[in-house]
Amino acid sequence: MSIRNPKDxxxxxxxxxxxxxxxxxxxxxxxxxALRMGPGYFPTLLGALLALIGLVSLARSFYSEGxxxxxxxxxxxxxxxxxxxxxAVLLRGxxxxxxxxxxxxxxxxxxxxxxxxxxxxxxxxxxxxxxxVFVRGLGVPLPVVGSWFGG
Amino acid sequence: MAELISNLxxxxxxxxxxxxxxxxxxxxFLGTLIGVLPGLGPTATIAMLLPLTxxxxxxxxxxxxxxxxxxxxYGGSTTAILVNLPGEAASVVTTLDGYQxxxxxxxxxxxxxxxIGSFFAGTVATFIITLFAPPLAEIGLMFGAAEYFSLMVLGxxxxxxxxxxxxxxxxxxxxxxxxxxxxxxxxxxxxLRFTFGLPRLADGISFVVVAMGMFGLGEIIRNLxxxxxxxxxxxxxxxxxxxxEDFKRMVAPILRGTxxxxxxxxxxxxxxxxxxxxxxxxxxxxxxxxxxxxKGAIEGVAAPESANNAGAxxxxxxxxxxxxxxxxxxxxxxxAMIIQGIQPGPAVIxxxxxxxxxxxxxxxxxxxxxxxxxxxxxxxWVRIVSVPYHVLYPAILVFAAIGVFSLxxxxxxxxxxxxxxxxxxxxxxxxxEPAPMLLGYILGPMMEEYLRRALLLSRxxxxxxxxxxxxxxxxxCAVVAIVIAFLPAISKKREEVFQED
Numbered sequence: 287m288s289i290r291n292p293k294d295x296x297x298x299x300x301x302x303x304x305x306x307x308x309x310x311x312x313x314x315x316x317x318x319x320a321l322r323m324g325p326g327y328f329p330t331l332l333g334a335l336l337a338l339i340g341l342v343s344l345a346r347s348f349y350s351e352g353x354x355x356x357x358x359x360x361x362x363x364x365x366x367x368x369x370x371x372x373x374a375v376l377l378r379g380x381x382x383x384x385x386x387x388x389x390x391x392x393x394x395x396x397x398x399x400x401x402x403x404x405x406x407x408x409x410x411x412x413x414x415x416x417x418x419v420f421v422r423g424l425g426v427p428l429p430v431v432g433s434w435f436g437g
Numbered sequence: 438m439a440e441l442i443s444n445l446x447x448x449x450x451x452x453x454x455x456x457x458x459x460x461x462x463x464x465x466f467l468g469t470l471i472g473v474l475p476g477l478g479p480t481a482t483i484a485m486l487l488p489l490t491x492x493x494x495x496x497x498x499x500x501x502x503x504x505x506x507x508x509x510x511y512g513g514s515t516t517a518i519l520v521n522l523p524g525e526a527a528s529v530v531t532t533l534d535g536y537q538x539x540x541x542x543x544x545x546x547x548x549x550x551x552x553i554g555s556f557f558a559g560t561v562a563t564f565i566i567t568l569f570a571p572p573l574a575e576i577g578l579m580f581g582a583a584e585y586f587s588l589m590v591l592g593x594x595x596x597x598x599x600x601x602x603x604x605x606x607x608x609x610x611x612x613x614x615x616x617x618x619x620x621x622x623x624x625x626x627x628x629l630r631f632t633f634g635l636p637r638l639a640d641g642i643s644f645v646v647v648a649m650g651m652f653g654l655g656e657i658i659r660n661l662x663x664x665x666x667x668x669x670x671x672x673x674x675x676x677x678x679x680x681x682e683d684f685k686r687m688v689a690p691i692l693r694g695t696x697x698x699x700x701x702x703x704x705x706x707x708x709x710x711x712x713x714x715x716x717x718x719x720x721x722x723x724x725x726x727x728x729x730x731x732k733g734a735i736e737g738v739a740a741p742e743s744a745n746n747a748g749a750x751x752x753x754x755x756x757x758x759x760x761x762x763x764x765x766x767x768x769x770x771x772x773a774m775i776i777q778g779i780q781p782g783p784a785v786i787x788x789x790x791x792x793x794x795x796x797x798x799x800x801x802x803x804x805x806x807x808x809x810x811x812x813x814x815x816x817x818w819v820r821i822v823s824v825p826y827h828v829l830y831p832a833i834l835v836f837a838a839i840g841v842f843s844l845x846x847x848x849x850x851x852x853x854x855x856x857x858x859x860x861x862x863x864x865x866x867x868x869x870e871p872a873p874m875l876l877g878y879i880l881g882p883m884m885e886e887y888l889r890r891a892l893l894l895s896r897x898x899x900x901x902x903x904x905x906x907x908x909x910x911x912x913x914c915a916v917v918a919i920v921i922a923f924l925p926a927i928s929k930k931r932e933e934v935f936q937e938d
Contacts, residue, residue, distance in 0.1 A: 294603075297867040301609045308616050308631070315628060321897030325628040328885045329619050336612040343605055355866055362661040363862055366654060366834065367855040373838045374851035382839075389838060390831045396661050397827040408828055412835050424489055426843045 291352030294343045301340030308333035365396035381432030382421065386413040441567065444794050451795030452802060457497050464501035465803045468508020469810055472515070473818045475522045476660050476826060477833055479509040481653040483769045484645045485840035487776070495777040496792050500799040502773055506766050507559065507749045507800065510709060511807045514551040514742050515818050518544055524822075527709040527745035530717045534730065534737030545677040545815075547738050550687055552811045553679075554743035558695040559804035562750035565699050566757070566797055570786065573758040576907075577783030580759075582890035583901050587911035589884045592705040592761055594915040596876045598922040599704060599711055607873045610864070614877025615884070617642065624882070625889060637849040644772055644879060646841055646853045648765055651871040653837045654854065655861020657830045664826060677812060679735075687739040690720050694743030702748030703755065705763040705876065709748035716744035750800060757793060758783060761880075765872055768879040 289295045309330055318324025369392035376385040390409035394400055420426045451457065471477045483502050490498035513525025518535035531551065538547040580588070593611050600607035620631040621641030632638040679687070697719065698712035720740040721730045730737050753770075755761045760781035762768035774781045779789060786793045811818070841854045864871055895901030903909045 293867050294605075297606060297609065297869055300863075300867070301613070304613060304616070311631060315630060316626070319897065320892055320899065323625075323889050323892070325623040325626045325630055328888070329616065329630060332612055332616045332619075336609060336616065339605060339609040339612060343609065346605070358866065359658055359662045359862075362658050363859060366658050366661070367859050369834065370654065370838055370855040370858065371852060374842075374848040374855075377842065377848055377851075385838075386835050389834055393831045393834045394827065396658075397830070398664055399825070399827040404828065405831075408831060412832055416835060416839060420489075420839055420843075424492070426489070426839070427846065428839070428843070 289347050291347040291350050292355050293347075293352050294350070295347035296355065298340045298343030298345075298347060301343060302337050303340075305333045305335070305337030305340055308336070362396040365392055369393040377432070378429060379432045379434045381435065382417060382428045382430050383413045384432065386416055444571070444790070445567065445798065447790050448794030448796075448798030451496055451791040452500065452798040456494075457500055457795065457799065458802065460493070460497040460501040461504050461799045461803050462806050464504020465508035465511075465806045466810060467501075468505040468510075469512035469515075469807065469818065470821065471505070472509035472512020472525045472528075473821050474512075474824065474829060475516055475520075475524050476656060476829065478525055478652060478656075479506045480648050480765045480769065481656070481833070481837070482509075483766060483773075484648040484653070485836050487645055487769060487773055488840055488843045490773055491776045495774070495779060495789075496795045498773055498777060499770065499792065499796050500803075502770055503753070503796055503800060504803045507746060507803065508807055510742075510746045510749045511552065511555050511811050512818065513745075514555070514738075515548060515811070515815070516822055518547045518551065518738070519819065519822055527713045527749070528742075529710075530713045530741040531738055533717070534732070534734050537731065537733035538735070538738065541733050543733070546679045546683060546735070548815060549677045549679055549812060550683070550735055550738045551742040552808050554687065554691045554694065554739045555746040556804050556808045557691055558698060558743035558747035559750055559807075560801060561695050562699050562702070562747040563797060563801045563804070565751055566754055566800075570754055570758050570793075570797075573754065574783040574786040577759045580783070580907070581905070582887045582894060583905050583908045584911065586884060586887040586891050587902055587908040587915075588759065588761065589880050589887065591911045591915040591918075592755075592763070593873075593877060593880060594918050595705045596873045598918050599701075600870050600873050602868055602870050604922060606867075606869045610869050610871070610874040611877040614874035614879075615881035617647070617874070618878045618881025619885070624886060635849075637847060641882075642853060643841075643844055643850060644768060644875075645844055646850050647857050647878060648769065648875060649837050649841055650854050650857020651861035651864070651875070652765070653833060654858025655865055655871070657833060658858065658862040659865050660826065660830070677815070683735055686726070686735050690716075690724075690736040690740035691743045693719060693723075694740035695747045698744030698747030699751045701744075702751035703763070705755065705761075709745040709752065712744035712748035713741035716740040753796070753800075756781065757785065757796070760785070762876065765875040768875060771879070 312326045312329040315326030316324035317326045369389045372392055373385045373389040376388055387409040390412055394405040417430055421428050421430055471482045483505055509525050510527060513528035514531050516522055516524030517528040517531035518539050521532050521536040523529040523532055535547045597607040597611055620638055622639050623630055629639060694716040697716045701712040701715060717740060720736045721727055724736050726734055752763045752767060755763045756767040756770055762771050771781045838851050841850045844850055861871060891901055902912060
């Protein structure tokens with residue numbers, strides 16, 4: 287037996303894991319009856335259905351042909367998501383300007399066309415634009431200068 | 438008829454104020470812009486702007502957001518024709534013949550055909566909304582909990598059947614979305630569900646965060662996988678005016694595309710995309726010039742472009758009349774209404790007539806703006822197309838992060854954004870479409886609520902869904918749709934419709 291449709295295989299595993307996980311967590315919630323459904327009724331039902339779909343997908347992956355998943359863009363994923371996390375972490379302490387520059391620098395590094403000159407200009411340009419448009423123009427309450435710098 | 442005219446009068450009064458005309462223009466301008474830019478779609482854009490709209494009056498906010506959606510359908514065709522990339526998902530089909538026309542030096546004619554088709558379709562679709570929305574809303578007022586539940590089942594089934602790709606995965610993603618929608622406080626018992634002890638999750642995960650993560654960040658990572666260099670076929674657009682022969686050939690496809698697109702647009706799940714695919718395959722079958730398809734047939738531009746714009750507009754019908762979203766963009770529009778303190782549903786039309794008719798009239802005005810924006814000003818958009826992706830995507834990241842943060846001033850939401858970006862990328866790798874998941878996500882809590890209420894009213898008797906005639910009809914439609922979708926002959930056809938070649 288070999289996996290002939292890797293996408294179905296992994297998606298199936300994911301559905302089963304999430305479905306069973308949801309049922310496991312929901313076992314602490316009150317089930318109730320069909321007449322008076324407790325908070326656990328619907329999630330348990332959905333979790334079971336999802337796990338079932340996962341099983342079908344898993345079974346199907348052994349006999350239906352499918353394309354390979356292909357290489358994962360690990361670097362791009364880490365940089366794009368990491369840059370976003372960095373933005374969240376820096377925002378209050380370092381302020382909007384620093385967070386934007388950090389996000390643009392880290393996020394841009396995911397591109398094969400990364401050039402310091404362009405990226406630096408883009409970072410500064412976006413920081414100025416966002417401060418002018420969002421904070422000054424639209425009045426979004428964002429800390430331009432963070433608490434670390436006495437903002 | 439007299440009522441119709443007085444209704445449109447209310448709409449004209451609401452839409453024809455300087456401020457609303459301005460927001461309409463801003464909306465369609467932004468829509469064209471993001472339509473032209475590949476890798477930034479209306480879902481992500483509206484999600485980003487949503488937190489900023491609550492300072493606006495409700496009519497202006499919704500007019501602008503609506504403009505972004507149908508405006509993006511116009512812009513998408515420009516990129517499809519000039520660079521062979523779909524600027525917007527619905528214009529994938531336009532790349533086939535539009536780009537070939539451009540290579541033959543007829544880029545201007547292709548652009549004009551797309552714009553004329555879109556304008557005609559937009560005008561007709563606006564009329565369809567005007568005619569059908571009020572009676573539908575009246576039916577909606579008769580709906581009880583059982584009918585709403587059955588309608589949502591039908592909606593989700595349609596979303597599964599009409600989704601691109603595998604039926605099984607569409608079903609899985611809908612269920613996953615339904616589960617995600619349950620995160621937070623249970624309305625009936627006050628119990629916290631799936632919050633993992635995080636107080637920030639008590640209000641649930643914001644729909645904007647999910648949409649931004651999956652359609653914004655997930656897309657970016659996906660695009661970075663193979664950063665193709667874009668080569669534009671023409672820097673200069675010469676003649677925009679189609680010949681007499683061109684006009685003759687585009688009339689019938691535009692009519693058929695508009696009809697197909699309008700019908701399919703109302704159905705949940707697909708919005709404008711399915712209409713474009715279906716219109717193209719119909720034209721290929723019925724056209725006298727079917728041999729030219731794929732080699733620059735003008736019908737291959739006219740039909741799908743009319744269909745996607747008609748579909749984009751008729752997809753407002755279920756949202757405006759029943760308060761039920763047919764695609765992620767409509768779910769965001771519902772979010773925008775709720776932010777404004779308006780409860781979406783069949784009562785909107787009678788309680789907020791200026792809002793309802795104002796949006797509809799603005800669509801027609803918006804289409805007029807769009808044809809001006811897209812034909813005489815085409816030079817501007819040609820320049821925008823050449824903005825390289827490595828400059829564009831960091832800007833999207835910044836706007837997404839700021840937009841999500843300003844929802845409720847929470848860094849937590851930005852962290853969730855990163856998480857959903859990662860999930861969106863994984864789902865894309867596994868060919869699991871995010872659109873059905875988002876629909877499940879938005880309908881999940883509503884469905885649970887109506888299911889509980891219906892069963893409470895019937896004293897726990899599930900027969901209530903079948904005893905009530907409207908509910909039974911809706912469920913029967915859902916069953917028929919599932920059965921048909923699994924019939925071998927149809928499931929083969931279904932794959933064909935979504936084939937790009």
